[in-house]
Amino acid sequence: MFTVLDIVDLHNGSMPSQSRPTPRFDWFVPIDGDGAHIGTVRAERPPTFEYLKQVVQTAEDNGYYSLLIPTRFANGLFEETAPLAETWTTATALAAVTSRIRFLIAVRPGFISPGMWGQMASALSNISGGRIDVNIVPGGIQGDFERLGVHSDHDQRYALATEFIEASKLLWSAPEPVDYDGKVIKLEQAMVSPSPVGDGPRWYVGGASDNALDLADAQADNLLMWIQPLDAIAGLMERARSRFEVNSRPPEFGLRTHVIVRDSEQEAWDAAEDLLSEAQIVVEQQRQTSFAGTAMVGQLAQSRSYEEHRVGDRLWNGISTVRVNCGTAIVGNPQQVADELMAYWRLGIDEFILSGYPHVEEAQRVAQTVLPRVREAADSER
Numbered sequence: 001m002f003t004v005l006d007i008v009d010l011h012n013g014s015m016p017s018q019s020r021p022t023p024r025f026d027w028f029v030p031i032d033g034d035g036a037h038i039g040t041v042r043a044e045r046p047p048t049f050e051y052l053k054q055v056v057q058t059a060e061d062n063g064y065y066s067l068l069i070p071t072r073f074a075n076g077l078f079e080e081t082a083p084l085a086e087t088w089t090t091a092t093a094l095a096a097v098t099s100r101i102r103f104l105i106a107v108r109p110g111f112i113s114p115g116m117w118g119q120m121a122s123a124l125s126n127i128s129g130g131r132i133d134v135n136i137v138p139g140g141i142q143g144d145f146e147r148l149g150v151h152s153d154h155d156q157r158y159a160l161a162t163e164f165i166e167a168s169k170l171l172w173s174a175p176e177p178v179d180y181d182g183k184v185i186k187l188e189q190a191m192v193s194p195s196p197v198g199d200g201p202r203w204y205v206g207g208a209s210d211n212a213l214d215l216a217d218a219q220a221d222n223l224l225m226w227i228q229p230l231d232a233i234a235g236l237m238e239r240a241r242s243r244f245e246v247n248s249r250p251p252e253f254g255l256r257t258h259v260i261v262r263d264s265e266q267e268a269w270d271a272a273e274d275l276l277s278e279a280q281i282v283v284e285q286q287r288q289t290s291f292a293g294t295a296m297v298g299q300l301a302q303s304r305s306y307e308e309h310r311v312g313d314r315l316w317n318g319i320s321t322v323r324v325n326c327g328t329a330i331v332g333n334p335q336q337v338a339d340e341l342m343a344y345w346r347l348g349i350d351e352f353i354l355s356g357y358p359h360v361e362e363a364q365r366v367a368q369t370v371l372p373r374v375r376e377a378a379d380s381e382r
Contacts, residue, residue, distance in 0.1 A: 022378055023345050025371055026066040026104065027059035027363050028355035029094070031085035032077035036358055039279030039322030043078050045358060047085040049093055055359045056094045059101060062367035066102035067094075068256070068353045071137055076324035080286050088120065095128040103128065104204060104353070106135040109164035110157065114180075115190040118171040122196045130197030135204040135224065136161050138215065158211040160184050165203060165219040172200050204254060208236055217243035222351065226326040227257035227344075229312050234347055254351040255344055258319055258329035259366055261337045261356070268331045272316050275357055283322050290324055314340045329356075337366075338373035345378055 029052055033043025045051050056067055069091050075082040091105045105124075107117070125132050138161040163182035170178050177189040205212060205220035216223040223240050225233060237253060244251040260275070262268040309318035311328060314336060320327025330340045341352060356362030 020345075020378075020382055021350060022375060022382070023341075023349070024065040024351040025063075025367075025374075026068055026351065026353040027055075027064045028353060028359065029055060029067050029069045029085075029090070030077075030355070030359050031070060031072060031087065031090060032075050033082060033084075034358050034360075036275070037278040038077055038275055038319065038357060039283045041079040041280055041283065042082050046083050049085075049090070052085060052090060052094060053097050055363070056098055056101065058360050058363050060098050062363055063371075064101060064363070064367070065351070066104050066133065066353075068104045068135065069094075069106060070325070071106040071108050072324075076290075077322065079280070079283055088124075091132070092124055092127065095124060095131060098131075100131075102131045102133060104133045104135050106137050108137050109161045114164050114167045114185050115171065115187055118168050118190070118192045121168070121201065122172065122192045122194065125196035125201060126194055132196075133202040133204060135206060136165060136215070136220070137206060138212070154209070155211065158215055161205075161215055162219060169200075172196055206256070213240050213243055216240065217247060217249070222252045222254050224254040224256060224353070227255055227315065227328050227330070229315060230343055230347065233344065233349075237348055251348075252350050253348055254353060255349045256326045256353040257355075258326065259337055259354050259356045259362065259370070260316070260329045260331045261334055261362075261365060261370055263333060265331075265333050265336060268333060268336075269316075272318060272329065272331050276318055276321065279322050287320075287322055287324065334369035335373060337370050338377065341370070341374050342377050345374070346381075 031047050031052070033045060033047045034051070034055070035044025037044060059067055069087050070076075071087045072084055074080040075084045087106060091103050095103055112120075121132065121134065138157040163180075163185040167180045167182065167185050167187060170180055171187075171190055171192045172195050174191075175195075177191045178187065179189065180187040202221040203219060204222045204224045205216040206224040206226070207213070207216070208225065213223070217240070225236060227233070228236075233255070237251075240253070241251055260268050260272050262271055309316050309321075311317050314330050314332050315328055316331045317328040319329055330337050332340065344352075354366060356366060
């Protein structure tokens with residue numbers, strides 16, 4: 001394991017300079033449902049529009065920068081047939097009931113025509129006043145793509161993602177019909193009018209595989225990672241930097257994590273334990289089936305087995321027993337959670353995508369007790 005000083009050495013022996021921006025903090029839209037307990041057959045708070053509206057308006061009122069809306073083809077937190085809010089429709093509706101906060105919308109290339117999607121994304125950019133960004137998700141857990149009739153391997157999905165981004169950028173930048181002749185995507189006289197607002201959405205790519213890093217280097221504005229211990233994230237960032245430097249592009253990094261914060265450390269660990277206290281075996285079994293045989297490097301890292309799920313002094317991956325994708329949380333009192341976030345900021349993380357259960361109450365708690373500490377600490381080191 002690296003120490004903090006070892007990790008500093010990876011950055012030529014110096015902490016971030018005054019040029020580092022203040023960290024951005026995003027929240028999460030729980031399209032699977034929500035509640036004080038997870039892994040149950042049905043959610044205590046189903047993902048109705050009225051509830052999700054409450055989540056996003058709470059995040060906006062508490063000063064979060066953006067909202068991540070994931071993409072799913074089956075419920076990934078409760079029993080897989082539990083109600084699930086569809087990503088793009090939900091994003092459009094929620095954009096109409098907010099005015100400042102941005103939306104980072106997850107998209108899986110291959111399930112909709114790039115020409116049609118380009119029109120949809122541009123329309124939402126105009127509806128929202130330019131408040132959308134795009135999170136490209138090429139990978140998937142076991143059976144994810146097959147549910148909708150798509151059969152392709154890991155490498156094919158990343159090749160398709162590259163063409164999907166290239167074609168979208170071309171569509172949005174051209175004032176007249178364009179052709180795109182890729183190996184998979186072929187557009188003839190395609191057009192989008194009006195174009196997205198301003199410079200258009202920013203592109204986020206998540207992942208830890210070589211394919212993901214290559215895609216981020218070639219096409220993305222931000223490489224998004226699921227939280228792991230500091231040394232693992234430092235190593236992943238160094239791999240990414242080496243690619244970005246070849247093309248003389250400044251890297252930008254985002255970190256996705258859950259948070260469990262309470263007034264005292266013991267209360268926080270008790271809350272973590274209580275979160276899973278009503279989890280059902282059927283849900284745990286569905287998640288294990290989803291993870292089996294997956295090619296997702298990040299998913300394998302999230303679901304590794306640790307005693308009492310303690311990944312480290314502050315990291316707990318118990319959520320991964322019942323949840324797909326990011327399953328690790330930072331646990332502690334407000335100062336401990338702030339210190340942990342600061343450690344990742346010092347590594348070079350620019351943006352944090354946070355979540356906690358239930359999402360309304362935890363968004364408020366984190367915004368009021370943790371984020372002011374992080375901003376103050378970051379400002380003192382800039």
